[in-house]
Amino acid sequence: MVIIMITAESVKQLREKTGCGMMDCKKALTESNGDMERAVTLLREKGLATAAKKASRIASEGIVNVEIRNNIGVIAEVNAETDFVAKNDEFIQFVADITNQIIVNNPADVTALTEQKFLKNDAITIGELLTEKISKIGENLNIRRFARLEGVVEGYIHGNGRIGVLVQFETSDEIAKTEQFKEFAKDMAMQVAAASPQFVNTEDVDSGMLEKEKEILTAQALAEGKPEKIVEKIVDGRIAKFYKEICIYEQGFIKDPDIPVKDVIKQHEQSLGGNIKIISFIRFEKGEGIEKKDECFADEIANMIK
Numbered sequence: 001m002v003i004i005m006i007t008a009e010s011v012k013q014l015r016e017k018t019g020c021g022m023m024d025c026k027k028a029l030t031e032s033n034g035d036m037e038r039a040v041t042l043l044r045e046k047g048l049a050t051a052a053k054k055a056s057r058i059a060s061e062g063i064v065n066v067e068i069r070n071n072i073g074v075i076a077e078v079n080a081e082t083d084f085v086a087k088n089d090e091f092i093q094f095v096a097d098i099t100n101q102i103i104v105n106n107p108a109d110v111t112a113l114t115e116q117k118f119l120k121n122d123a124i125t126i127g128e129l130l131t132e133k134i135s136k137i138g139e140n141l142n143i144r145r146f147a148r149l150e151g152v153v154e155g156y157i158h159g160n161g162r163i164g165v166l167v168q169f170e171t172s173d174e175i176a177k178t179e180q181f182k183e184f185a186k187d188m189a190m191q192v193a194a195a196s197p198q199f200v201n202t203e204d205v206d207s208g209m210l211e212k213e214k215e216i217l218t219a220q221a222l223a224e225g226k227p228e229k230i231v232e233k234i235v236d237g238r239i240a241k242f243y244k245e246i247c248i249y250e251q252g253f254i255k256d257p258d259i260p261v262k263d264v265i266k267q268h269e270q271s272l273g274g275n276i277k278i279i280s281f282i283r284f285e286k287g288e289g290i291e292k293k294d295e296c297f298a299d300e301i302a303n304m305i306k
C-alpha cells in the first residue's frame with residue numbers, strides 16, 4: 001500500500017467539513033491513508049463529527065464546582081445544555097476530574113487546560129476528553145471558566161452547583177486551624193453567595209464606577225427637587241448605602257444584618273487573638289452572562305425538520 005503524506009491543507013479541509021479538532025482530523029486522515037470521505041466516516045463512527053455539530057448549541061446549564069485541597073482552592077464552571085444532563089453521574093464525574101486537573105497542574109487558562117494530558121489517562125488531552133463526553137452524553141458541553149487560589153481558602157457550593165464561592169483570607173496558621181475560624185470562614189463564603197458583593201472594602205471600589213454612581217445620585221436628588229446646598233450630603237448618604245451593597249466589609253452579616261461584616265471580623269480577631277483579613281473572593285453563578293436561546297421546543301423541532 002502506498003503511504004500518502006498528510007498535508008496541513010487536507011487537515012484543514014477535513015476540519016472545515018466536519019468541524020472536528022485538528023488532531024482528530026489528522027488521526028482520521030492517517031488512518032484512512034488520506035481518503036477524505038473515509039476520514040469523514042471514521043470521525044462520524046467515533047461520534048466526533050456529531051459532537052462538533054453539537055458545539056454550536058448553547059450550553060447554559062451545568063455545574064459550578066468548588067474543591068479545596070492542601071491549601072489550594074479551585075472553582076470551576078462546566079456547562080451543559082440541560083439541567084437533566086447536569087445531574088448525570090458521568091457529567092458530575094467529568095466536572096470533578098476537571099477540578100482535580102486544575103488543582104494538580106495549575107493551567108494558565110481554559111485553552112491551556114484543554115491542551116494538558118488527562119491525569120487519569122495521558123493518552124488523551126482534556127480537549128479530547130471533552131469531545132468524548134460530548135459524543136457519549138449527547139449534548140454540547142463547555143469548560144467555561146475556572147479560578148485557583150492558594151493559602152487560607154474556604155469554599156461554598158449552593159443549590160447543587162448553581163452558585164460556587166471561594167474566599168481567600170490572610171491570618172496566622174494557628175488561627176486558621178481553629179474550629180471558630182473555620183466556621184467564620186464558611187459564613188463568609190455563604191455571605192458572598194447570598195449577598196453577591198463586588199469588592200472587599202470601600203478602598204477597592206473602582207474610581208470611575210464611584211464617580212458615575214455619584215453623578216447618577218446627584219441627578220436623582222436634583223430631580224427630586226432637593227435644594228442644591230444639601231444635595232452633596234444626600235449623595236454622601238446614598239453612597240454609604242451603595243457601599244453596603246457592593247463591599248463585603250460594609251454589608252450586613254447574613255446571620256445578623258444589623259452587624260456589618262467588618263465588625264464580625266473584629267469580634268473574631270479579638271476572641272482569637274490575631275489579625276484576620278479577607279484578601280479576595282470569587283463567585284460564579286451557573287450560566288450568568290450566557291445569552292440563552294429563546295425558542296420553544298415545538299419551534300426547535302420544526303427547525304430541525306427544515
